Amino acid sequence: MIEAKNLTKHYGDKLAVDQLSFEVRPGLVTGFLGPNGSGKSTTMRMIMGLDTPNAGDVTVNGRHYHDLAWPLHEVGALLEAKAIHPGRSAQAHLWMLAQTNRISRRRVDEVLEIVGLSSVAGRRAGKFSLGMGQRLGIAAALLGDPEVLLFDEPVNGLDPDGIRWVRNLLKGLAREGRTVFVSSHLMSEMALTADEVIIIGKGRLIAQILTAQLIAQSSQRFVRVRSPEVAKLRVALDQEGAATVLEDDGSLTVRGVDEIAIGELAGRLPVVLHELSPQSASLEEAFMELTEDSIEYHGTSTTSTSESKGAGS
Amino acid sequence: MTVSTSPTVGAAQGLPAGRYGMSGLIRSEWTKLRTVRSTMWTLGVTVVLGIGLSAIATAETRSHWTPGNRFGFDATRTSLIGVFFGQFTIGILGVLVVSAEYGTGTIRATFSAAPRRPLVLAAKAVVFGMVALVVSEVVAFIAYFLGQALLTAPAIHSTLNSPGALRAVAGSGLYLCVLGLFALGVAVIIRHTAGAISAFIGILLVLPLIVSALPSSIGNEVERFLPAHIGQAIVSLHTGPRSFAPWPGFLLLCGYAALALVLGGFLLVRRDA
Ligand SMILES: Nc1ncnc2c1ncn2[C@@H]1O[C@H](COP(=O)(O)OP(=O)(O)O)[C@@H](O)[C@H]1O
Ligand SMILES: [Mg+2]
Numbered sequence: 074m075i076e077a078k079n080l081t082k083h084y085g086d087k088l089a090v091d092q093l094s095f096e097v098r099p100g101l102v103t104g105f106l107g108p109n110g111s112g113k114s115t116t117m118r119m120i121m122g123l124d125t126p127n128a129g130d131v132t133v134n135g136r137h138y139h140d141l142a143w144p145l146h147e148v149g150a151l152l153e154a155k156a157i158h159p160g161r162s163a164q165a166h167l168w169m170l171a172q173t174n175r176i177s178r179r180r181v182d183e184v185l186e187i188v189g190l191s192s193v194a195g196r197r198a199g200k201f202s203l204g205m206g207q208r209l210g211i212a213a214a215l216l217g218d219p220e221v222l223l224f225d226e227p228v229n230g231l232d233p234d235g236i237r238w239v240r241n242l243l244k245g246l247a248r249e250g251r252t253v254f255v256s257s258h259l260m261s262e263m264a265l266t267a268d269e270v271i272i273i274g275k276g277r278l279i280a281q282i283l284t285a286q287l288i289a290q291s292s293q294r295f296v297r298v299r300s301p302e303v304a305k306l307r308v309a310l311d312q313e314g315a316a317t318v319l320e321d322d323g324s325l326t327v328r329g330v331d332e333i334a335i336g337e338l339a340g341r342l343p344v345v346l347h348e349l350s351p352q353s354a355s356l357e358e359a360f361m362e363l364t365e366d367s368i369e370y371h372g373t374s375t376t377s378t379s380e381s382k383g384a385g386s
Numbered sequence: 387m388t389v390s391t392s393p394t395v396g397a398a399q400g401l402p403a404g405r406y407g408m409s410g411l412i413r414s415e416w417t418k419l420r421t422v423r424s425t426m427w428t429l430g431v432t433v434v435l436g437i438g439l440s441a442i443a444t445a446e447t448r449s450h451w452t453p454g455n456r457f458g459f460d461a462t463r464t465s466l467i468g469v470f471f472g473q474f475t476i477g478i479l480g481v482l483v484v485s486a487e488y489g490t491g492t493i494r495a496t497f498s499a500a501p502r503r504p505l506v507l508a509a510k511a512v513v514f515g516m517v518a519l520v521v522s523e524v525v526a527f528i529a530y531f532l533g534q535a536l537l538t539a540p541a542i543h544s545t546l547n548s549p550g551a552l553r554a555v556a557g558s559g560l561y562l563c564v565l566g567l568f569a570l571g572v573a574v575i576i577r578h579t580a581g582a583i584s585a586f587i588g589i590l591l592v593l594p595l596i597v598s599a600l601p602s603s604i605g606n607e608v609e610r611f612l613p614a615h616i617g618q619a620i621v622s623l624h625t626g627p628r629s630f631a632p633w634p635g636f637l638l639l640c641g642y643a644a645l646a647l648v649l650g651g652f653l654l655v656r657r658d659a
Pocket of ligand 2: 110113114115225226
């Protein structure tokens with residue numbers, strides 16, 4: 074469990090994180106979603122006690138990071154890819170971390186095996202690709218077998234196989250009951266991985282919502298209708314309370330009623346239909362719409378399921 | 387690939403008693419130090435130049451020996467000349483112990499594993515200090531014995547029983563170790579390799595030049611406070627009237643190192659990693 078309350082961080086004049094409140098629960102993969110520069114990495118560094126917030130507070134399992142007895146056994150994090158001394162081997166890198174928290178050499182070999190780096194364990198990390206660096210960072214996060222895991226953009230630099238592997242790893246960790254918090258600037262990636270998403274823009278909370286719910290709520294859902302008698306149909310739809318737009322290509326974009334209701338209405342009128350197709354907007358579009366609002370600074374009233382009124386206005 | 391992280395989620399049940407601490411951090415710092423090449427390079431150069439240059443300088447003195455040389459000749463100091471190149475190599479290693487972590491981003495992993503930062507700094511100082519001390523002392527004693535053996539008659543040589551000889555030999559090792567700790571402290575304050583090395587070399591080499599350019603009434607008063615000058619006093623048989631005596635000078639140097647480390651530790655806690 075990670076709990077952030079009104080987290081705020083400035084770098085000079087730059088407000089990086091702005092009164093951010095959220096909870097990350099165990100047993101789920103929680104996505105942390107926002108465009109580049111929205112404050113995801115900064116928030117993660119504050120969780121890890123690396124950057125000190127200017128205001129607000131964040132705890133892991135009810136405690137400040139600084140007060141953990143055996144930090145690596147309690148929290149694991151991948152913050153930056155390739156944050157390794159280029160002259161040190163993967164094994165030595167993990168071993169020097171393991172020693173601080175009384176972790177065995179056997180466990181070092183084990184995590185190297187898990188991430189698939191056993192065969193290059195003795196090689197200097199400077200020669201690693203970005204993907205291998207990510208894997209080493211993931212190995213470091215898993216080292217202490219912690220209950221809480223943070224991953225900052227873990228799929229950057231990975232090939233499709235690697236991406237699928239990370240996805241499964243995260244889901245597996247959550248299934249074991251762990252708290253898994255993973256950031257990304259790609260909605261499409263989160264849609265496939267996260268059970269819940271915390272969306273931020275310009276350091277502010279936009280929404281904390283179940284992924285499935287977000288997809289369902291997407292305002293971009295509409296039905297495309299083509300009919301030789303489009304004007305007649307449109308009047309009827311407007312009377313039903315639907316929002317309709319006549320497109321340049323002659324099709325009608327209908328929001329507010331689903332395809333079943335439209336089909337039944339057309340049958341009652343009756344009106345011939347040439348097309349009746351539900352369009353689910355891409356999640357990327359839904360995400361863009363949400364974050365665009367935050368960028369224009371009038372979208373603070375967007376859906377927030379967060380109990381702690383973090384969205385603030 | 388399967389996700390075989392561990393059989394149990396309740397990792398907390400299997401936690402060791404107590405809390406992470408100094409012994410684990412010291413082991414970790416020792417691993418860090420011995421698993422990068424820069425350690426071998428800096429220490430290797432310390433050994434090779436420390437012993438080699440001393441031997442060359444001593445042999446050279448011997449081969450041009452004239453009876454007049456014996457007046458004011460400091461056999462101990464002559465045999466330790468190369469050891470003083472260790473000021474740079476040990477200093478650079480002291481800087482790298484800290485700045486390499488900032489340069490590579492490893493510092494975040496380090497502080498994630500051990501969030502009490504002063505403890506990490508203490509472990510670094512202990513491990514680096516021990517390594518620097520052992521290497522410096524070994525180099526100093528080898529250079530000394532080799533040099534004295536090369537100073538065959540008619541040249542004069544010293545023994546460890548000669549006045550001030552043991553102090554000069556052991557003291558030069560201690561000097562290098564504490565100077566290295568000072569460099570480590572400077573690196574914690576500055577955090578960048580190039581900047582910290584420049585500052586350190588500046589204090590060692592450029593500051594004396596600036597002081598010598600000052601009016602002598604001021605310069606003479608200030609000079610003895612310089613680290614390099616303190617080092618010269620430690621290794622010399624006779625110290626000038628305006629220098630600190632060897633051990634008071636050494637204590638002052640310890641004070642500089644302590645100051646740099648304490649200020650570094652303070653900033654370490656205050657600043658974002
Ligand atoms: N150490 C820092 N110093 C100054 N500005 C920073 C620092 N870290 C982040 N920022 C700024 O804070 C904002 C948020 O950055 P970041 O947390 O990295 O966003 P994200 O991870 O979502 O891309 C950005 O505008 C970035 O430029
Ligand atoms: Mg980031």
